[in-house]
Amino acid sequence: MLAADFEVRRRLFRVRVELRLEGRRRLALVGPSGAGKTTVLSAIAGLLPLDSGSVVLDGERLAPSRPGAGGVRLVTQEPALFPHLTVRENLLYSRGADRAVAQALAGRLHLTPLLSARPRALSQGERHRVALARALLSGCRLLLLDEPFAALDRPLAEELLELVGEEVDRLPGGAILVTHQLEDAQAFADRVGVMVRGEMVQIGSAAELARRPANPEVAALMGYRGWLRGETGILAVHPERLAEGGPGERISARVVTCRPFGTRFSLDLEAEGRWRGRLRQHRSRPAPAGDFLELYAPDPVVYPKEAMDG
Numbered sequence: 001m002l003a004a005d006f007e008v009r010r011r012l013f014r015v016r017v018e019l020r021l022e023g024r025r026r027l028a029l030v031g032p033s034g035a036g037k038t039t040v041l042s043a044i045a046g047l048l049p050l051d052s053g054s055v056v057l058d059g060e061r062l063a064p065s066r067p068g069a070g071g072v073r074l075v076t077q078e079p080a081l082f083p084h085l086t087v088r089e090n091l092l093y094s095r096g097a098d099r100a101v102a103q104a105l106a107g108r109l110h111l112t113p114l115l116s117a118r119p120r121a122l123s124q125g126e127r128h129r130v131a132l133a134r135a136l137l138s139g140c141r142l143l144l145l146d147e148p149f150a151a152l153d154r155p156l157a158e159e160l161l162e163l164v165g166e167e168v169d170r171l172p173g174g175a176i177l178v179t180h181q182l183e184d185a186q187a188f189a190d191r192v193g194v195m196v197r198g199e200m201v202q203i204g205s206a207a208e209l210a211r212r213p214a215n216p217e218v219a220a221l222m223g224y225r226g227w228l229r230g231e232t233g234i235l236a237v238h239p240e241r242l243a244e245g246g247p248g249e250r251i252s253a254r255v256v257t258c259r260p261f262g263t264r265f266s267l268d269l270e271a272e273g274r275w276r277g278r279l280r281q282h283r284s285r286p287a288p289a290g291d292f293l294e295l296y297a298p299d300p301v302v303y304p305k306e307a308m309d310g
Contacts, residue, residue, distance in 0.1 A: 001020065002022075002142060003056040003057075004017055004018070004020075004021075004040075004043075004044055004056075005018045005054060006051075006055060007051050007052045007053055008039055008043050008049075008050060010036070013198045014051075015039045016199055019193065021174050023172070024169055024170075024173075024174050025190050025191070026165070026174055026177070026191075027174070027177070027192075028176075028177045028188055028189035029177070030179060030185050031195035031196055032217075035195040035196055037146075038178060040176075040178075041144045041146050044062075045073075057072065058070075058172070073135040073140040073142070073144065075143065075145050075146070077147055077150055077151055079119075079127040079130065079131030079148075083120060085118070085119075086117060087115045087118075087122070088115040088116065091133055097137045105136060105137060108166070108167070109133050109167075110129070111133060114130075125152055125160060132148070132160075132163075132164060141172050141173040142174065142176075143167075143171060143175040145175060147179055148160075158187070161184055162187075165188055177189060182221065189206065191204060191205060192204065192205070194218045194221055196217050209222050211299060213301060215303070216307055219238075219303075222238070223238055224238045224301070226239075226269075226277065228271050229277055230274055230275045231274075232302065233302045233303055233304050234302065234307065234308045235275050235297065235301070235302050239279075240282055241297065242281045242295045242296070242297060243295065243297075244296070247298060249297040249300035250296055251273075251279070251296070251297060252273040252294055253292070254290065255267055255269060255288065255290060255291045256289060258286050258287055261282055264282055264284055265285065265286045267281045267282075268280055281295065
């Protein structure tokens with residue numbers, strides 16, 4: 001189990017974290033740029049000194065500023081491979097790396113045909129797979145992933161993240177993923193933690209956070225795109241959580257624009273009546289501009305007006 005309870009002071013704010021990660025669990029950290037997500041991973045990995053607190057993995061207190069201590073491995077956007085070594089030599093570079101285990105892992109990550117190649121001959125996605133394999137072969141107990149596939153095309157990034165998930169299930173300590181892609185967090189993680197200005201403002205399953213975001217900042221990160229003003233407060237509206245029948249909070253809205261959205265349609269709407277403002281709906285069929293729709297927000301999320309005005 002990972003028990004991380006620490007504070008790291010940065011230039012503009014402090015990063016304060018208290019989290020637990022048990023067994024082969026997966027946690028994703030999301031939040032705006034500069035929220036402190038990478039700082040959290042760097043501190044757990046031993047790359048940053050702690051101003052207070054500790055990081056404990058399976059009862060072993062990890063000493064700050066000792067990268068890789070206790071089997072914690074960090075994979076970033078830059079797959080730092082040895083350019084003069086082949087893929088096989090890169091995989092076996094770590095002390096104690098087992099050749100048979102490396103061969104089996106290379107097979108699972110589709111690297112077997114590339115074992116004799118050098119990094120310069122690999123695609124970006126292939127280099128990322130090699131970096132991941134090397135981290136897993138170096139006595140990894142807890143895997144930290146700092147947006148490792150952010151620079152890749154989405155289909156490739158999704159494929160690699162799925163491969164990572166399969167490998168994490170073999171690790172005793174699980175994994176923590178930092179990502180700006182909500183879809184990645186939802187697909188990868190058992191729990192999602194939302195960080196804002198150095199604080200973990202909410203943590204739970206992706207479904208829990210989407211259904212009941214703690215504040216408007218969390219709601220925006222969970223995909224809410226409508227903020228309708230009414231007498232009783234601010235109604236947060238998610239484009240995927242609007243129905244054309246009750247129960248729920250009724251919204252009367254005029255279609256402003258309708259455009260294709262993948263295999264569906266995205267409507268920009270202007271709400272009138274009890275709730276007023278702009279909102280968006282994703283739906284299976286189009287609606288012409290000027291039409292009036294009666295929509296319902298089931299299990300509505302309403303914030304006090306001060307939450308938005310502040």
